[in-house]
Amino acid sequence: MTIRRNPIKDTIFKTTGIGHHVDREPGVLARIRADDGSIAEVLATELLAGERLVLNDLHGFKINSMVSASILSGHDPIDAIDRARERGHALVWISSLGAMLTSEPREAKPYIRVRHGMPVLFEGVIYRIDPASNGNIVLTRYVPRAGELS
Known part of the structure; x- marks a missing residue:
């Protein structure tokens, strides 16, 4: 896989929903080799650990990873990854955020x-x-779909 990244560019605007919503431009062009040797070009949006996400301008989420969470809490990320794998835990996740008055x-x-x-x-x-399930979202490793292969 090869990746070409542009700087992150956000357009921020106020909304009547939760927080300020941001439209982030897809600034990453990735070329992914499929199992059959064909190449797919994918235009993606870069997300950073701890960023807040919104789906349908209503549901709030937060993206994170075992590496980022362990570094933030002062733990060894390699040990954290090993423990997570032993226990069958995900290494990346998106958590639903609650609301607070x-x-x-x-x-x-x-x-x-x-x-x-x-x-x-x-x-x-x-x-x-x-x-x-339950209106949540999940990260799935990207696999090119039919028609995306060049």
Whole structure:
């Protein structure tokens, strides 16, 4: 797989929903070799660990990984990956965010708009955002679909 990345470019706008929504331009062109040797070119959006995501301008999520979470908490990421694999845990995930009512005003945090089927680059791997149970979303390693192969 080869990847060409452009700087992240966001367009921020206010919304009546949660936080400020961000339209992030797909700035990653990846060439992926399929098992049969054919090549697919994929235009993806780069996401960073800890960023907030919004689906359908309503549901809030947060993207993270075992490597980023372990570094942030001061643990060895290699040990954390080994433990996660032994226990059958995911190494990357998207968590649903709850809502909170407060009595004082707070600064709105940006949420990056995502959609089902959207290709994303996250920590060096191309994933697709897929639907999961209960209105959640999940990262699935990107496999080119019919018609995407060049």
